[in-house]
Amino acid sequence: MREKIIIDTDPGIDDAFAIFYALRSAQFDVLGLTAVYGNASIEQTTHNALALVELAGADCPVARGAGDPLEIERRAYPTMVHGEDGMGGFAPTTVSKAAVERHAVDFIIDTVRANPSSVTLVPIGPLTNIALALRKAPDLASLVKRVVLMGGAAQLNGNVTPAAEANIYDDPHAAEMVFAADWEVVMLGLDATHDVHLTRDDVAALARDGGVQGQFLQQASEQYFDFHSDVVGLDFCHFHDPSALIYCAKPELFAVQASSVRVVTDGFASGKTIAKPATRFTGQPGWEDRARVSVCLSADGPAVLAHYQATMKL
Ligand code: BDR
Ligand code: CA
Numbered sequence: 001m002r003e004k005i006i007i008d009t010d011p012g013i014d015d016a017f018a019i020f021y022a023l024r025s026a027q028f029d030v031l032g033l034t035a036v037y038g039n040a041s042i043e044q045t046t047h048n049a050l051a052l053v054e055l056a057g058a059d060c061p062v063a064r065g066a067g068d069p070l071e072i073e074r075r076a077y078p079t080m081v082h083g084e085d086g087m088g089g090f091a092p093t094t095v096s097k098a099a100v101e102r103h104a105v106d107f108i109i110d111t112v113r114a115n116p117s118s119v120t121l122v123p124i125g126p127l128t129n130i131a132l133a134l135r136k137a138p139d140l141a142s143l144v145k146r147v148v149l150m151g152g153a154a155q156l157n158g159n160v161t162p163a164a165e166a167n168i169y170d171d172p173h174a175a176e177m178v179f180a181a182d183w184e185v186v187m188l189g190l191d192a193t194h195d196v197h198l199t200r201d202d203v204a205a206l207a208r209d210g211g212v213q214g215q216f217l218q219q220a221s222e223q224y225f226d227f228h229s230d231v232v233g234l235d236f237c238h239f240h241d242p243s244a245l246i247y248c249a250k251p252e253l254f255a256v257q258a259s260s261v262r263v264v265t266d267g268f269a270s271g272k273t274i275a276k277p278a279t280r281f282t283g284q285p286g287w288e289d290r291a292r293v294s295v296c297l298s299a300d301g302p303a304v305l306a307h308y309q310a311t312m313k314l
Contacts, residue, residue: 010039
């Protein structure tokens with residue numbers, strides 16, 4: 001049976017790779033995309049989500065969500081990474097469909113309630129929509145099948161500050177709510193995504209074999225690759241958001257440790273995720289009664305990428 005998923009997303013170059021994969025894969029029934037600010041404004045990420053669904057030739061609702069974090073002032077959009085339009089300068093100017101009327105938070109709540117115990121939430125942006133949904137409908141935690149999120153770092157530095165990964169940094173209070181709630185959460189962060197290296201050659205193969213979507217991804221990721229080579233000093237990109245989707249389909253490609261996770265919500269380490277392995281530091285104040293989180297510590301990068309390429313090949 002196909003896994004029912006809602007992708008909460010801030011497209012974003014790697015979001016585009018993830019969304020195309022999910023819409024192409026026979027393993028998923030994508031019930032909707034819910035947009036959140038992050039890599040660009042909420043107007044732009046909603047537009048991009050609609051454009052990506054259209055490019056994929058899919059019939060999948062898109063709901064517009066939060067435009068600001070819960071408590072902190074919104075961080076600057078990472079235009080040097082994803083471009084002014086979040087799509088490396090290649091966002092289609094027009095889309096033929098509009099977002100659904102309902103706010104993303106209500107879309108999530110209604111969809112989960114209509115499909116109790118069978119919806120996986122896959123957040124690949126800041127966790128604001130998910131936290132707002134939990135706040136509005138506390139029953140959500142017991143009705144969702146699981147949450148598989150891209151964000152955080154357990155054993156590595158962050159990627160926007162030495163402490164923080166971008167999605168958690170953007171809304172640390174929302175992330176703390178998600179990690180504290182009593183539901184099944186998989187944290188797939190930099191520890192795993194830094195094992196998965198996407199090269200320009202991989203994207204050239206996608207452009208050759210992946211139809212319109214592969215060609216779009218090649219154009220849109222040009223600036224993303226430039227950022228990685230010129231600023232980070234890498235001749236490849238870390239394959240962040242698609243890895244969360246691929247975890248859902250191929251969990252055997254990832255190593256996971258049962259843990260609890262807390263988030264630093266202010267100061268110079270704001271957005272840092274601290275993961276305590278379930279079997280260590282027992283009895284520590286602040287960690288007792290914390291929800292269990294499955295933290296991905298590594299990935300079989302070549303196998304993850306091979307699976308992605310095989311899925312995208314027409
Ligand atoms: C995450 O941050 C965003 O810029 C990417 O789309 C991804 O979700 C990686 O840290
Ligand atoms: Ca993202």
